[in-house]
Amino acid sequence: xxxxxxxxxxxxxxxxxxxxxxxxxxxxxxxxxxxxxxxxxxxxxxxxxxxxxxxxxxxxxxxxxxxxxxxxxxxxxxxxxxxxxxxxxxxxxxxxxxxxxxxxxxxxxxxxxxxxxxxxxxxxxxxxxxxxxxxxxxxxxxxxxxxxxxxxxxxxxxxxxxxxxxxxxxxxxxxxxxxxxxxxxxxxxxxxxxxxxxxxxxxxxxxxxxxxxxxxxxxxxxxxxxxxxxxxxxxxxxxxxxxxxxxxxxxxxxxxxxxxxxxxxxxxxxxxxxxxxxxxxxxxxxxxxxxxxxxxxxxxxxxxxxxxxxxxxxxxxxxxxxxxxxxxxxxxxxxxxxxxxxxxxxxxxxxxxxxxxxxxxxxxxxxxxxxxxxxxxxxxxxxxxxxxxxxxxxxxxxxxxxxxxxxxxxxxxxxxxxxxxxxxxxxxxxxxxxxxxxxxxxxxxxxxxxxxxxxxxxxxxxxxxxxxxxxxxxxxxxxxxxx
Amino acid sequence: xxxxxxxxxxxxxxxxxxxxxxxxxxxxxxxxxxxxxxxxxxxxxxxxxxxxxxxxxxxxxxxxxxxxxxxxxxxxxxxxxxxxxxxxxxxxxxxxxxxxxxxxxxxxxxxxxxxxxxxxxxxxxxxxxxxxxxxxxxxxxxxxxxxxxxxxxxxxxxxxxxxxxxxxxxxxxxxxxxxxxxxxxxxxxxxxxxxxxxxxxxxxxxxxxxxxxxxxxxxxxxxxxxxxxxxxxxxxxxxxxxxxxxxxxxxxxxxxxxxxxxxxxxxxxxxxxxxxxxxxxxxxxxxxxxxxxxxxxxxxxxxxxxxxxxxxxxxxxxxxxxxxxxxxxxxxxxxxxxxxxxxxxxxxxxxxxxxxxxxxxxxxxxxxxxxxxxxxxxxxxxxxxxxxxxxxxxxxxxxxxxxxxxxxxxxxxxxxxxxxxxxxxxxxxxxxxxxxxxxxxxxxxxxxxxxxxxxxxxxxxxxxxxxxxxxxxxxxxx
Numbered sequence: 026x027x028x029x030x031x032x033x034x035x036x037x038x039x040x041x042x043x044x045x046x047x048x049x050x051x052x053x054x055x056x057x058x059x060x061x062x063x064x065x066x067x068x069x070x071x072x073x074x075x076x077x078x079x080x081x082x083x084x085x086x087x088x089x090x091x092x093x094x095x096x097x098x099x100x101x102x103x104x105x106x107x108x109x110x111x112x113x114x115x116x117x118x119x120x121x122x123x124x125x126x127x128x129x130x131x132x133x134x135x136x137x138x139x140x141x142x143x144x145x146x147x148x149x150x151x152x153x154x155x156x157x158x159x160x161x162x163x164x165x166x167x168x169x170x171x172x173x174x175x176x177x178x179x180x181x182x183x184x185x186x187x188x189x190x191x192x193x194x195x196x197x198x199x200x201x202x203x204x205x206x207x208x209x210x211x212x213x214x215x216x217x218x219x220x221x222x223x224x225x226x227x228x229x230x231x232x233x234x235x236x237x238x239x240x241x242x243x244x245x246x247x248x249x250x251x252x253x254x255x256x257x258x259x260x261x262x263x264x265x266x267x268x269x270x271x272x273x274x275x276x277x278x279x280x281x282x283x284x285x286x287x288x289x290x291x292x293x294x295x296x297x298x299x300x301x302x303x304x305x306x307x308x309x310x311x312x313x314x315x316x317x318x319x320x321x322x323x324x325x326x327x328x329x330x331x332x333x334x335x336x337x338x339x340x341x342x343x344x345x346x347x348x349x350x351x352x353x354x355x356x357x358x359x360x361x362x363x364x365x366x367x368x369x370x371x372x373x374x375x376x377x378x379x380x381x382x383x384x385x386x387x388x389x390x391x392x393x394x395x396x397x398x399x400x401x402x403x404x405x406x407x408x409x410x411x412x413x414x415x416x417x418x419x420x421x422x423x424x425x426x427x428x429x430x431x432x433x434x435x436x437x438x439x440x441x442x443x444x445x446x447x448x449x450x451x452x453x454x455x456x457x458x459x460x461x462x463x464x465x466x467x468x469x470x471x472x473x474x475x476x477x478x479x480x481x482x483x484x485x486x487x488x489x490x491x492x493x494x495x496x497x498x499x500x501x502x503x504x505x506x507x508x
Numbered sequence: 509x510x511x512x513x514x515x516x517x518x519x520x521x522x523x524x525x526x527x528x529x530x531x532x533x534x535x536x537x538x539x540x541x542x543x544x545x546x547x548x549x550x551x552x553x554x555x556x557x558x559x560x561x562x563x564x565x566x567x568x569x570x571x572x573x574x575x576x577x578x579x580x581x582x583x584x585x586x587x588x589x590x591x592x593x594x595x596x597x598x599x600x601x602x603x604x605x606x607x608x609x610x611x612x613x614x615x616x617x618x619x620x621x622x623x624x625x626x627x628x629x630x631x632x633x634x635x636x637x638x639x640x641x642x643x644x645x646x647x648x649x650x651x652x653x654x655x656x657x658x659x660x661x662x663x664x665x666x667x668x669x670x671x672x673x674x675x676x677x678x679x680x681x682x683x684x685x686x687x688x689x690x691x692x693x694x695x696x697x698x699x700x701x702x703x704x705x706x707x708x709x710x711x712x713x714x715x716x717x718x719x720x721x722x723x724x725x726x727x728x729x730x731x732x733x734x735x736x737x738x739x740x741x742x743x744x745x746x747x748x749x750x751x752x753x754x755x756x757x758x759x760x761x762x763x764x765x766x767x768x769x770x771x772x773x774x775x776x777x778x779x780x781x782x783x784x785x786x787x788x789x790x791x792x793x794x795x796x797x798x799x800x801x802x803x804x805x806x807x808x809x810x811x812x813x814x815x816x817x818x819x820x821x822x823x824x825x826x827x828x829x830x831x832x833x834x835x836x837x838x839x840x841x842x843x844x845x846x847x848x849x850x851x852x853x854x855x856x857x858x859x860x861x862x863x864x865x866x867x868x869x870x871x872x873x874x875x876x877x878x879x880x881x882x883x884x885x886x887x888x889x890x891x892x893x894x895x896x897x898x899x900x901x902x903x904x905x906x907x908x909x910x911x912x913x914x915x916x917x918x919x920x921x922x923x924x925x926x927x928x929x930x931x932x933x934x935x936x937x938x939x940x941x942x943x944x945x946x947x948x949x950x951x952x953x954x955x956x957x958x959x960x961x962x963x964x965x966x967x968x969x970x971x972x973x974x975x976x977x978x979x980x981x982x983x984x985x986x
Binding site for chain 2: 104123127222226227260343345346350393397
């Protein structure tokens, strides 16, 4: 059951072979056993989960079920969830119980999905290893010495360790795709604007995008069907016709032109990753796809550009955490500015403070033009590179990460090395393009390797099709870590 | 040395929408603290702003009314600073591309018309309030006002005296109320002014160092604060000192300005485009729609009153001080088209005087324009004298006979005697009874004539038509 697809679980629920309460209990039981080893959840509230499961069972009994009704879904702790502690992985919000639901949570609640817990994450989604969480690092289920990636490391871990059939994540520069790759699962960051950001605690508003994490692309499609939709409360939300992301899953890939950016197949990618990616590309050749070399000349600039723009927005987005209205406030202080200083100094961790400082600096008088404006210009060039590349190909592929999961503590003292984990993923974020990672085998130390698939705007259905056809031929996505 | 005063004003006009600029919460004044602050206003984690269309519509109205350029796109930017009543830690405002750019306002100071250029007008959200009373060494925060829509209207430094600054502010105040974008209530902070003041030697083409004066919450304070500030700056300069650029606060109790923060202490607001809001696009079509909603503007009405009704510039100016007053005038004139001047005189005289005395607005005037016109009609058709009309006016004000003019005249027996036979008879009696005065008049004493008129008026308790009395009396005595 723990390895069953969402479709299979849904079918069992529909056929009353199992109730949502029973299913939820199974996953909660597994979580009770495994979570202490992995620290993947920040909050588990069995009573609240089971109450939702009961509601789901009533919906199913009343004939009001849709594909994810009654299915346990783990929610990244970045989504405000009414009545649940919502910490964003930070001490700053370690006492914050949300009085309202994020749009994404509302959408899952509406169709009767069951929230089985809030997953651990890098503090305010700033990190690539889950080590910046106030709640401690998450372990990679394939090897507890390894990081699960980040920032959606908790979500990647619960799916990989089968503590939940699916989970939500958010991605700013790779935070869905990189942990999906490192944990051997599938994850997609949709086109910017498809998933409402309302109630999703902001890191970098122009880049943040919610998306699903699951075992397979088939499951991702069902999750996307719930998550995507216009929201009038988010001004950057796109008003489009409703799509069924499952509709093209089985399409043949004959004649598919796969673009391989020469910049991504250059130095930097480790041999084990390169080998797994090559094998995956071979599989696609067998499926009838053809390979085209493309170029993204400005892509190598995406990390520096990202580390100007994301911190700039973050420095402003995180100003509301001031200890005045909610969240952590220092216990003693002498005056107002001392209260701000101490609350923020103690409430935020080192990486968050580093980014607030970088962001404040690049927005400061005299530096704004040199950094922020310059970075915005390059951001447009990066988007243009992709537009040019998509004239020659239908989809772009490459490695999701340069290496397999690294060890806990390995890059802690070297932020630049840590930032380079997102070297392949951040360009698509800057361009607002959808990006997906699927598992394509194992590299060094038997740690998973992810294939990065970048599509054109709104091509999610096609990307999922491309992933699904591969997963029909392979079983990497069905491999479970020995837990 | 002769000094020239240079003043520019920044006015924050609160826009008269139902809800806030970026949330659905009400902006009604005076509610219990924090009862009108929703999750967006509280800046809970994860919330996002959504622009209120009504706010943009009001900004467009203003732009059209001052002949400005409506920018499309315009950009919302974040102004970052920490303060407890600023829940997000930044204010959403506009910086590089404001919604309204340029335009001008014509003002009239001592019968001289002058044009004040506008730099820009941009949209922004108000902050909440810090409450220092009642919290014993702590500060309370009320976020009801947080997110209230403001239009910040910035003028060029075109004013040269405190009087000009006040007239500009009053004209602007009148305009925003006229076009219905702001209620103009200064006590409630719906119309707030800051003044940038500097002085320079007369004839110099370089501006002096300016100081920004805040907290000018009445026109009177504005005048006093500017005058104080001008004196302060001139004294410094005449003593050989230099004026430092700073923000100063006006203290009405002491009638002085004092330093709030220097230029060095000024914040680096780190403005950048708000990534949560798309650039604001305003279509030509939308602008055209708003233009159709715009009422005839005060200046156009003024011109029309002078040409169509033959009023003086002064009268036209006074009557267009508010749209309500102008509408009142026009409704009255509509009933009495041949007597525009009479209508104007009564509205500027009796009506305004009475409103001022009782401290009420013309919209709450107990006499409506149709009733006033009926009263004036009775003057012009000689039913009553102008003097009697004031008596009737008092009765109407009190609501007697439901304000029915003819009923009041009838009831009080105030109808003027215009029957020449009746008046002649009366005059004959009076001439007989006052032979001495008749003799005096005939011997050239003009005073005696007035005395005789007085006798007639007295005998009719003022109801005789005075012009008629004059004519008949002269005939009889000649």
